[in-house]
Amino acid sequence: MFFLRSSQLIQHRYVHSRGLGASPANPGAAPPRLPFSRVTQEVLAFFRTLLPGRTITDPDLLKSSNVDWLKTVEGNSEVLLRPKTTEEVSQILRHCSERNLAVCPQGGNTGLVGGSVPVFDEIILSTSLMNQVITFDNISGILTCQAGCVLENLSNYLEERDFIMPLDLGAKGSCHIGGNVSTNAGGLRLLRYGSLRGTVLGLEVVLADGRILKCLATLRKDNTGYDLKQLFIGSEGTLGVITAVSILCPRKPKAVNVAFLGCSSFQQLLETFQYCRGMLGEILSAFEFLDASCMSLLEKHLKLTNPITESPFYIVIETAGSNATHDEEKLHQFLEEVMTSSLVTDGTVATEATKIKALWSLRERVTEALTHEGYTYKYDISLPVEKIYDLVQDMRGHLGDMAKNVVGYGHVGDGNLHLNITSPSKDPALLAAIEPYVYEWTSEWKGSISAEHGLGLKKRNYIYYSKPSEAVALMGSIKAMLDPKGILNPYKTLPDNIH
Amino acid sequence: MFFLRSSQLIQHRYVHSRGLGASPANPGAAPPRLPFSRVTQEVLAFFRTLLPGRTITDPDLLKSSNVDWLKTVEGNSEVLLRPKTTEEVSQILRHCSERNLAVCPQGGNTGLVGGSVPVFDEIILSTSLMNQVITFDNISGILTCQAGCVLENLSNYLEERDFIMPLDLGAKGSCHIGGNVSTNAGGLRLLRYGSLRGTVLGLEVVLADGRILKCLATLRKDNTGYDLKQLFIGSEGTLGVITAVSILCPRKPKAVNVAFLGCSSFQQLLETFQYCRGMLGEILSAFEFLDASCMSLLEKHLKLTNPITESPFYIVIETAGSNATHDEEKLHQFLEEVMTSSLVTDGTVATEATKIKALWSLRERVTEALTHEGYTYKYDISLPVEKIYDLVQDMRGHLGDMAKNVVGYGHVGDGNLHLNITSPSKDPALLAAIEPYVYEWTSEWKGSISAEHGLGLKKRNYIYYSKPSEAVALMGSIKAMLDPKGILNPYKTLPDNIH
Structure with a gap:
């Protein structure tokens, strides 16, 4: 990830008419401001009529929406809109499209690549008030909700109904499901439940010109034509604004165990992983690692305690299953195997919620420790x-x-x-x-x-390290087709030069 | 599914210049032939130089490629091409694109909606000789292979290496993985391993103009831009020809059990399903059903024997897990529960391969019984x-x-x-x-x-029953972007009228 330098940030904030220029020597820099229109009093009047009390222009209130969580990218938007309905989002985008106004869609603003904040003065379209659960079917486990629902709130809602969300990540307390889907968030449960490309069953999306695409299916299978929702999963708000999501949720596991283990080499960690997959099989729900340097930072900055003897590597293994006795037996057999073969030097196991949370925090809070x-x-x-x-x-x-x-x-x-x-x-x-x-x-x-x-603002120009130019060119064609004026989350995802 | 009437089939075969006309009264009919060019001697000479011995024009040899498995749709193609490499596919498509020649990509030709056979005289591009495994990584379980590999061959290849394909279907003995991906095939393991949208990690695709899109990633996670491969999954060869696939394969389960049960009502079957999901949880790999009429047809036409007492409904439950003892215990507890609560009237369980196969054939061979x-x-x-x-x-x-x-x-x-x-x-x-x-x-x-x-030829005009017109219009735009001349599998997937 590339951090913008402070001198550039200042330019972001105050110099709108002259860009920073992206060159091969500085591919992480922000591009020049594109010739979008400015927000006029007439535009503001339209928004205030459409969204009374939800059209924010107070610079103090805008501050936290203009800067990313890492505080490395800061824009200078003068308007933050808080629609409550899809129809309102549609009217906003129609208005912006007709007047050539750039828009930055924003969920919980927890992204790490500068994708969720304006680069210049883009209008911020926040999903924060679109936070209603629409339906939940407790036979199929299919949840349909607005895009602004906070992931942790959805998790709590589902746990009361004996289900869980198929994704979990450190930012769950703030991130929105719409943002998760727009960025194809991975997280801690992907190993078990797969990516959002499989679990998201339907989306409602507002296109750049205000058209509403209602593909909010609640079916596990639907082969009627191209799977349009995939275009919007992971495209970071550059092709449309996701307003609602339907997602397949797994049953809440009856038993959860977490093991925290130490390994003396990465090779032994990999061998432990192979044993783990074989012996824990279908109940394995996470296999995460951190190195000794991470542990030092957790101890130093967050005063967390290492629960086992010091090791070069630490593993967090989670099992989630339907039968506590069977799961514990499998875990026990696995631990015996890796301890007796000396793959693992020390370890501790938790089955109780508070202790599980404490072990998980050693993995989840590394990002936070690093900020210090x-x-x-x-x-x-x-x-x-x-x-x-x-x-x-x-x-x-x-x-x-x-x-x-x-x-x-x-x-x-x-x-x-x-x-x-x-x-x-x-x-x-x-x-x-x-x-x-x-x-x-x-x-x-x-x-x-x-x-x-994702690529966001910071990584877009590095795309050619992972994708061939034919693929990037096709991405450019898709962007041009869906957002011909380029008003949706400009300066994000696509590189400055498509060749 | 709509079957073309024989009079229409005859017109398909012999009347090329005048179409059948699709009207609201007859939405399943084939559309008029579009003004594609004819295959000339010059074109044939090009193909024969490019694909010596693999450019088939003998009508007898073409016969089986011109008609679908159900024998309900028949085209009149005069050329069948059998490339072996992606480069050859690229050259074929470049040639066809430049000369406005229509192409029908064909895998194992096991589709049920007329998607894999020509409607008129489209050139058939068969993947049958593109049948090589490229790589298999037995740590990650990621298989990369050419599109023409037969699903069952891949299954056998993987089983020898202690892995399985994430999909299984009745047509496995003939269908090609490229066709499976093009049609987003579901099948018998979807419940457990999810759809191809999650398990396919990468694709190599030749676009209509011959450009090769190399997105054959072998990574579980890659958020660098739009996920282009999703466009080609399930688009039935209308947007590009898939030439290679990389796919994430699960470990071969150590224990497999199959139960064949009888229920006296569908309501009881649904309640059994709920118990099943709760009690078998993560080891449940299939929950299939057939009704008493299906059983009669299996007995009558295929001389199969019903292994349990007659019931209005039959269920096939499969478990696949990593610990035989645990799995059998779970299955036993579940069966005891549903038998004592009288949800299930009778049942039999198989753990041995031959008996498992016999029980599965009661479900898998219903399609075949119906053809009689x-x-x-x-x-x-x-x-x-x-x-x-x-x-x-x-x-x-x-x-x-x-x-x-x-x-x-x-x-x-x-x-x-x-x-x-x-x-x-x-x-x-x-x-x-x-x-x-x-x-x-x-x-x-x-x-x-x-x-x-899928929609293929037969169902394309019914798309509006499942998709809003905005979505269909966007599909039309995607088709126009990727295949502006419309040469790839014309008359398939998209409806005659996009409004």
Whole structure:
């Protein structure tokens, strides 16, 4: 992930007519402002009539919507709209389309690649008041809700009904389901329940010109023509604004166990993973890891306690099943196997909710611990699973003393590494040593330079490391077809140069 | 499903310059032939140089490729091409695109909606010689292969390596993985492993103009831009020709059990399903049903034996898990529960491969038994699971003596009913009584008029029963963008009238 430098941020905020220019030497920089119209008094009057009390122009109230969670990208939008209905979203976009006004759709604003905040003065279209559950069918487990429902609220709603959401992530307390779908969020349960491309059954989307696409099916199977909803999953609001989602939710497991284990090498961690898949099979719901450097940061900044003896690597394994006795037996057999074969050096197991939460927090709060480390360069890489830690070690050698910390954690089960490099403060020389090295490394192993975070503003120009130019050109054609004026989330996802 | 009448078939075969005309009164009819060019000697010479010995023009050899498996749609193509490489497919399409020649991509030709055979004289592009496994990674379970690999061959290849394909269907002995992906095939394992939209990780596709789109990723997660492969999954060869597939394959389960049970009402069957999901949970891999009429046809035409006492409904339950003892215990507890509560009247369980196969054949061979019944009108409907048998019963009342048999079977776990109506021979009056009644019924319950079979030639004009016109219009735009000359599988998927 590329962090914009402070000088650029200042330009973002105050210089609208002159852009920053993106060049191969600086592909993470923001592009020049495109010639969109400005919000006029007439436009504001229209919004105020349409959304009385929900058209926000107070700069203080706009502040938190203009800056991303990492506080690395800041826009200068002067209007935040809070529609409650799909019809209102449609009217907003029709108005913006006719007047050539750029729009930045925003959910919980928890994205890590600058995709959810304006780059210049785009109108912010927030889904925060679109937070109603529409239907839930407790036979099929199909939930239909508005896009602005907070993930954790949906989780609580479903747990009361003996179901769970098929996705879970650290930002659950703030992120919106519409944002999750727009960014094809991965998270902690993907290993078990698959991606949103399979679990999302239907979407309602408002297109750039205000047309409403009602594809809110609640069917597990529907082969009547092209699966249009897939276009909007993971396209980061650049092709349409998702206003409602229907999603297939699994039954709440009757038994959940979490094991926290230590390994003395990554090779042993991988061997443990292979045993785990074989012996835990269908009850395995997560296999996550963090390295010793992550643990140090958790202890130092968040005062968390390592529950086992110090190890170079830590694993979080979760099982979720329908029979507590069977699950415990499987877990016990697995632990016995990996302990006696010395693959695992130490470990602890939790079956009780509070202890489970405490063990999970060791994995979930690494991102938070890193924010206390000065400045962090963040990368979200997919690789063949056996290569994921090689990148961390290689980067340590490559950077030497330039970096304060080079840490690795992530989703072993999905081949997804979160590589984070810290520094006391922003350091252009360090950045130049990291990029494009990290992307070249990833590309060489046919990995993805963005496994689950998306491209947003920060990574769009690195797309060619993971996608061939024919594919990027086709993406450009799709964008032009669905949003010919380019008003939806401009400067995001697509690179500056499509060739 | 709508069967073309024989008079129409004859017109298909012999009248090329004048179409049959599709009108609201006859939406299943083939449209007029579009003004594509004819295959000339110059074109043939090009193909013979490119594909020596693999450019088939002998009418006898072309026969089986011109007619579908149900023998209800027959085209009159004069050329069948058998490329072996993606580069050859690219050259074929570039040539066809430049000369405005229509192309019908064909896999195993097992489709049920007339999607895989030419309607007029389209060039048949067969994937039958593109049958090589490219790579298999036995750590991740990711298989990459050419599009023409037969599903059963892939299954066998994987089983030797302790993995299985994530999909299984009755046509496995003939169907190609490329055809499976093009039609987003569902089948018997969808309940457990999800749809191809989740398990397919990458595709290589040749576009209409010959460009090769190399998106053959082998990563579980990749959020770098729009997920282009989704456009080609389920679009029935109308947007591009799939030449290679990478797919995530599950481990081979260590234990498989199959139970064949009888229920005295559909309500009891649904209650059994609820118990089943709760008690078998994560090891449930299939929950299928057939009614007593299906059983009669299996006994009558295929001489299969009903292994349990006669019942109005039969269920096939499959479990697949990692621990035989645990699985048998779960299954035993479940069976005890449903037998003592009288939800199930009789049943038998198999753990041994031959007996498992025999029980499965009672479900898998219903389609075959129906082909012996004179003429069969076939429908493949998604509905809320509690409604699926209401349609069968309603149809029986509605048709009365007009139909010989009205039978229902299918995938309860997916809310997918196969409704089949038999008649001694083709019967326009019967057809008029079935359609559009069956589609209206489905539409009223927000179902899908094609759950897993696709639209192909036969159902394309019924799309509006399941999709709003905005969605169909967008499909038309996508088609125009990717295949501006409309040469790829014309007359398929999209309706004659896009409004």
